[in-house]
Amino acid sequence: MPEIELPWVFTEPLDRAEIGYMVVGAFATMAFGVYRTTTDLDLVISLTPGDVRKFESTFPEADYYRPPRETLIEESRRTARGHFNLVHQATQERADCYLAGTDPLQHWGLKNRRAIELRGRRVWVAPPELVILKKLEFYREGESMKHVRDIRSVLEIVQIDRVMLEQQIERLGLREQWLACQPPGH
Numbered sequence: 001m002p003e004i005e006l007p008w009v010f011t012e013p014l015d016r017a018e019i020g021y022m023v024v025g026a027f028a029t030m031a032f033g034v035y036r037t038t039t040d041l042d043l044v045i046s047l048t049p050g051d052v053r054k055f056e057s058t059f060p061e062a063d064y065y066r067p068p069r070e071t072l073i074e075e076s077r078r079t080a081r082g083h084f085n086l087v088h089q090a091t092q093e094r095a096d097c098y099l100a101g102t103d104p105l106q107h108w109g110l111k112n113r114r115a116i117e118l119r120g121r122r123v124w125v126a127p128p129e130l131v132i133l134k135k136l137e138f139y140r141e142g143e144s145m146k147h148v149r150d151i152r153s154v155l156e157i158v159q160i161d162r163v164m165l166e167q168q169i170e171r172l173g174l175r176e177q178w179l180a181c182q183p184p185g186h
Helices: 008-017 025-031 049-058 069-077 104-111 128-142 145-157 162-172 175-180
Strands: 021-024 040-045 083-088 094-099 114-118 121-125
Touching: 008 021, 008 040, 008 049, 008 083, 008 121, 021 025, 021 104, 021 128, 025 040, 025 121, 025 128, 025 145, 040 104, 049 069, 069 083, 104 128, 128 145, 128 162, 128 175, 162 175
Parallel strands: 021 121, 040 094
Antiparallel strands: 021 040, 083 094, 114 121
């Protein structure tokens, strides 16, 4: 399966089941026009313990590896950083699923996600401001320069709400990382 087919084995079932999601990470930067390679898909999903059975029927064990119900329930109860993986059995494509929990920024992202059309198919992508903020957090945690490159590229290509971005950078204590992501001589 070509890389460009990666999202649909996960996003189309979520759309059919009307489970809220948004693509984040490297694939989101690609959706905004930044060339980047990736081997998996990062998703933020709106999932509560009451949604777990629906989620299980959306991703049946015959077609997908998914964690056991107890794990899905436990992760969906987390207020922050709930996480699990999905693997499409036929293609071995993988999705890292992060749960929105009670994070107001993730909920803002889900409310303001963007429908992007790729090859005649729709996929919901996180707003660029959220992609930048999350990449700033990941840069703070691991100092990987790939996040700096991604942020700089998104800033060159996409119109962003700079006021909102600046407010969240201050709130999240990301000023040092933000300054490191500015183009040289800026």
